[in-house]
Amino acid sequence: xxxxxxxxxxxxxxxxxxxxxxxxxxxxxxxxxxxxxxxxxxxxxxxxxxxxxxxxxxxxxxxxxxxxxxxxxxxxxxxxxxxxxxxxxxxxxxxxxxxxxxxxxxxxxxxxxxxxxxxxxxxxxxxxxxxxxxxxxxxxxxxxxxxxxxxxxxxxxxxxxxxxxxxxxxxxxxxxxxxxxxxxxxxxxxxxx
Amino acid sequence: xxxxxxxxxxxxxxxxxxxxxxxxxxxxxxxxxxxxxxxxxxxxxxxxxxxxxxxxxxxxxxxxxxxxxxxxxxxxxxxxxxxxxxxxxxxxxxxxxxxxxxxxxxxxxxxxxxxxxxxxxxxxxxxxxxxxxxxxxxxxxxxxxxxxxxxxxxxxxxxxxxxxxxxxxxxxxxxxxxxxx
Numbered sequence: 001x002x003x004x005x006x007x008x009x010x011x012x013x014x015x016x017x018x019x020x021x022x023x024x025x026x027x028x029x030x031x032x033x034x035x036x037x038x039x040x041x042x043x044x045x046x047x048x049x050x051x052x053x054x055x056x057x058x059x060x061x062x063x064x065x066x067x068x069x070x071x072x073x074x075x076x077x078x079x080x081x082x083x084x085x086x087x088x089x090x091x092x093x094x095x096x097x098x099x100x101x102x103x104x105x106x107x108x109x110x111x112x113x114x115x116x117x118x119x120x121x122x123x124x125x126x127x128x129x130x131x132x133x134x135x136x137x138x139x140x141x142x143x144x145x146x147x148x149x150x151x152x153x154x155x156x157x158x159x160x161x162x163x164x165x166x167x168x169x170x171x172x173x174x175x176x177x178x179x180x181x182x183x184x185x186x187x188x189x190x191x192x193x
Numbered sequence: 194x195x196x197x198x199x200x201x202x203x204x205x206x207x208x209x210x211x212x213x214x215x216x217x218x219x220x221x222x223x224x225x226x227x228x229x230x231x232x233x234x235x236x237x238x239x240x241x242x243x244x245x246x247x248x249x250x251x252x253x254x255x256x257x258x259x260x261x262x263x264x265x266x267x268x269x270x271x272x273x274x275x276x277x278x279x280x281x282x283x284x285x286x287x288x289x290x291x292x293x294x295x296x297x298x299x300x301x302x303x304x305x306x307x308x309x310x311x312x313x314x315x316x317x318x319x320x321x322x323x324x325x326x327x328x329x330x331x332x333x334x335x336x337x338x339x340x341x342x343x344x345x346x347x348x349x350x351x352x353x354x355x356x357x358x359x360x361x362x363x364x365x366x367x368x369x370x371x372x373x374x
Binding site: 057058061063064066068069070163164167168170171174175 | 258262305307315317319324326328335337339348350352
């Protein structure tokens, strides 16, 4: 039996397939309390704040000031990347922003992207999200070599495979993350250099 | 630190009020004033359609802006459909454009449009009592609605075919039940 760290880093799986493997080997989000990356600052605690970088125009309509549920579609397409506020540095977050903008430029035809805002949530609130009494979301420590504050939101295999549950989980995460928005500059100004 | 709450609940007339709408209002007022003078209409006749025209003009501008937000449209305009996937995406965009246009003259607000990484586009309705996540793929729309009324919460999930560019019947009745009550 492999452990959480091996499952996340040595299984060869990524994205949606990794979500399914983790759910199969460690049901009920058991790896949340374990280190899942060699670059980890530690398991993600319930009291931590996590941030999601919003891309204009993909994730929201700045004229209407509305975050669309599609912003969180990566949860069921691959996995949803977040930043752990307590461990994020302004240098890491700025690099992440530059990468997101660059990815837009590399598309054919090039896609204009702006990053002006982030939205945040308490990890415990994400973990408490339930449907029919069962938890929907897990938050894992998935630190990367150059972004040690990286975390990922996973869901259950049955959610990934059920069209209605996919819409429900998107609604829940939209309700948690979209109301708490901060200007990007204000967010990075409060981080370590 | 301050947080900014999303204000999806604001009515359409307050959400987007482009400068252009003021010129449209002036143009509509001028046109109606001239027409009513020419035809000897009383001011009462002119006052009634004016607000409706102004509202429709604002909604038309917003619908056009949402159509432009569907990013894939730009890509396809630049290169044209190359693959079967592109063709499906074109069909999704055509369906989205048809739905957005059909909301202009209805009591239903213009939803926020976006295009996904897969072949579909999405339309989003959001206010305090209503959440509507519509995913359009080709000529079908899969939707999840969450409606609060009199303290009770109701969820609707369904997939319907978009026939001749019209909002499918069950979806339309849910939207009307909320926005036209």
